[in-house]
Amino acid sequence: MTTTRIASNPSVPAVFGDPIMDAQAAMLDGEYAQQDSAAVARRAAREQRDAAQQEQVRRIRESAVARLASGIVGSAGQMTQGACGMVQGGHQLARNEGAATQWGAASSIARGAADCAVAGINYHASMLDASAQESAHTVQRANDAAEDARAAEDRGRQRTERSLQKIDEARQAHAQLVSLILGNIRA
């Protein structure tokens, strides 16, 4: 960048002939580099947070879809059980015990299979929920890191301001000294 030329280019102090300006440029280069690194850290933390947030939302949506599938399977199981139970009742009314027993078994099997599938899908949804929760924790950590980096930037900026103030004071003292010397010479 062009700013590095202030400190690294030897022609700059020669043009100004001001050692204070040279020192100021060198100091600013160092402090701006620190601020830049803090800004880079903050930007990286926010990018990490954005990625974690996207992951979190994706997991939440996947969990919702899994629970929808679980509900549909459970609903289908219950309805199948009900239909088999009604057919079983019809056979019982007709004193057809054998067929009634078969339909009763079919009803129980349908309900059991549906419950088993629902349990598996709910387990998957719980894993997705846990992953979303972990992403939320990552978001929180990234936010904390970004806040720390921002605080470091603020501290660096305040330090730069104090350094510039001291340099201005040094320049004023230098000017007073030159004025005093010129006054003595004139006297």
Next chain:
Amino acid sequence: MTQNIQRTASAAHVALNLAVRPAREAEPPMPTLSLPDGPAAPPLRVLAELSSLGREFSEAFESGDPMLVLQAAASRIRTARSQTAQATAQGASATARQELHEQLAALERAIESSKTAGIFDVFVKIGQAIATVAGIVASVAGAAFSGGLSVVGGIACAAALVAGAGSGLMQIMEVAGANIDPGISLAITAALAAISLGAGVAQAGSVAARGAQAAVGAARAAQSAAAIGRGAASITAGAASVLQGAATGIATGFHFDEANHRANATEHSNRRESALDRQTEATDLMRNVLQAYQRITSRISATLSAQNQTTALVVANLARA
């Protein structure tokens, strides 16, 4: 003159660097200087770049005062950077407001879906309760009717036996009351009693047989009733399960809708947070630009003051000479 221009160009170059450096983190678009990296740019190149920035630089160059050029450069940079940062901050603020509105709308839709899902959850519970009660009725009907009538049949049989035995005993009592030889009377009475007891036993057997027949019939009727009861209960339980399943499906749909709206709300919240970050960065950029501008103007003022003092000193020396 050339030295003056070189000094002006270098000073402007430094001023540009000092002003640009604190504010470069957000890299907003602006009328940029295309100064190359590496060693210092040639002064004429710097002047040409500065001239392309606007009328204020032309006027500053025409005045021939390097401090005016510095002032123009600082002012130009501050204006461009501040305007860009302000536009960014305003855009980010508007985006944040819009995302907040959409987040709230999504949350309201999620609440509505949750209410509707709650209604169908009640239907699910009702269906479950009906299915459970009907299942219990079917089981109890099947067990209680058949087992209960078998016991009644047994009791009826036992009562017939007792009744037969009692009848035989009464005949023995009547015979025992007659004035006959006690030995013969006892023998006759015993024989009659034996016959009576045998008849009683036979009658009791007949009664028991009829009771058993009645019990079998009653048991069959009870089985029929139990079958009817079980069948009706099974149909009721099946219908309740179908109702429960349908309610579960509908409630699941609304729960999914609610979860979807909640995810949308979270996404809007995340976007709002990003917009607020952009707004904060733009505000930081404006602050940095302002601080750099203050530093540059302060330095220009100090330089002007030093120039004035030097000029006064030179004039005084010339006057003395």
